[in-house]
Amino acid sequence: MGCPGAGKGTQSAKLKETWGLKHISTGDVLRGEMAAGTQIGKQVAALINHGNLVPDELMIAMLENIIASTDQGIILDGFPRTVAQAQALDAMMSRLGREISAVVMIDLPEAEVVKRLSTRRLCKKCGKPAATTTQPTCECGGELYVRADDAPESVKHRLEVYRAQTLPVKNFYANSGKYVEINGNQTPQQVFEDICKVLKKVK
Ligand code: AP5
Numbered sequence: 001m002g003c004p005g006a007g008k009g010t011q012s013a014k015l016k017e018t019w020g021l022k023h024i025s026t027g028d029v030l031r032g033e034m035a036a037g038t039q040i041g042k043q044v045a046a047l048i049n050h051g052n053l054v055p056d057e058l059m060i061a062m063l064e065n066i067i068a069s070t071d072q073g074i075i076l077d078g079f080p081r082t083v084a085q086a087q088a089l090d091a092m093m094s095r096l097g098r099e100i101s102a103v104v105m106i107d108l109p110e111a112e113v114v115k116r117l118s119t120r121r122l123c124k125k126c127g128k129p130a131a132t133t134t135q136p137t138c139e140c141g142g143e144l145y146v147r148a149d150d151a152p153e154s155v156k157h158r159l160e161v162y163r164a165q166t167l168p169v170k171n172f173y174a175n176s177g178k179y180v181e182i183n184g185n186q187t188p189q190q191v192f193e194d195i196c197k198v199l200k201k202v203k
C-alpha cells in the first residue's frame with residue numbers, strides 16, 4: 001500500500017525479481033484494458049485519467065479472477081484501496097485457501113509525491129520509469145510518455161481520494177499483526193532493504 005507515487009511499482013519490480021513473486025498492479029491491469037480498447041477499458045478511462053477510483057464491484061471481481069488463476073506468491077500493488085475491497089479480499093482469501101503474509105505501507109510526504117509525479121516519464125516498451133528527467137529515451141530504447149493522471153490537477157485529486165478512501169484501510173489492518181509502515185522517503189535500495197526485513201520475518 002501507499003499513496004500515489006510512494007514507490008509501490010518500483011518496489012514491486014524489485015521484490016518480484018528477488019523473491020520470485022507475481023506482481024499484480026491493479027493500475028497496470030486497468031491501463032492495459034484501456035490500451036487494448038476493451039469494454040472495461042472504455043468504462044474506466046475517464047475515472048482513471050481524472051484520478052477517481054474504479055467501482056469496488058469491478059475491482060473485486062477482477063482481483064478474484066487473477067488470484068484464483070495462480071498458486072504463486074503474489075504482491076498486490078494498489079489493492080485493496082477501500083475498506084470494502086479489504087473486506088472482500090479477506091473473504092476471497094479464505095475462499096481460495098490463501099493467506100495475507102504482510103501488509104506493507106510505504107509512507108511518503110505529499111510534497112515529495114508532487115515532486116516525483118511531476119517529473120515521472122514511463123517507457124512504452126518495458127513499463128519502467130526513466131532514471132533521469134532529461135534522457136530522450138528509456139535505457140531499453142523504448143519511447144517515454146507521461147501518464148494522463150500525472151497532470152497536476154489529477155495528482156492533487158488522487159491525493160484527496162487517497163486520504164478519503166484509502167487511508168481508512170490502514171485502520172482495517174492496524175491490529176491484524178501483519179501491518180508494517182516503511183519510510184518511503186529514502187533511496188529505492190534503502191526502502192527495498194526495509195521491506196525485505198519484514199518479508200524475512202513472515203517467510
Ligand atoms: P495506480 O497505477 O496504482 O497509481 P497510484 O496508486 O496513483 O500510484 P503510482 O503508480 O502513480 O505510484 P507508485 O506508488 O507505483 O510509484 P512508482 O514506483 O511508480 O492506480 C492508478 C489508478 O487506477 C487509480 O487512480 C484508480 O483510478 C485506478 N485503480 C487502481 N487500483 C484500483 C483499486 N484497487 N480500486 C479502484 N481503482 C483503482 O514511483 C513514482 C516515481 O517516483 C517514479 O518516477 C519512480 O522512479 C520514483 N521513485 C520511486 N521510488 C523512489 C525513491 N525511493 N526515491 C526517489 N524516487 C523514487
Ligand code: MG
Binds near residue numbers: 008009010025027
Ligand atoms: Mg504504480
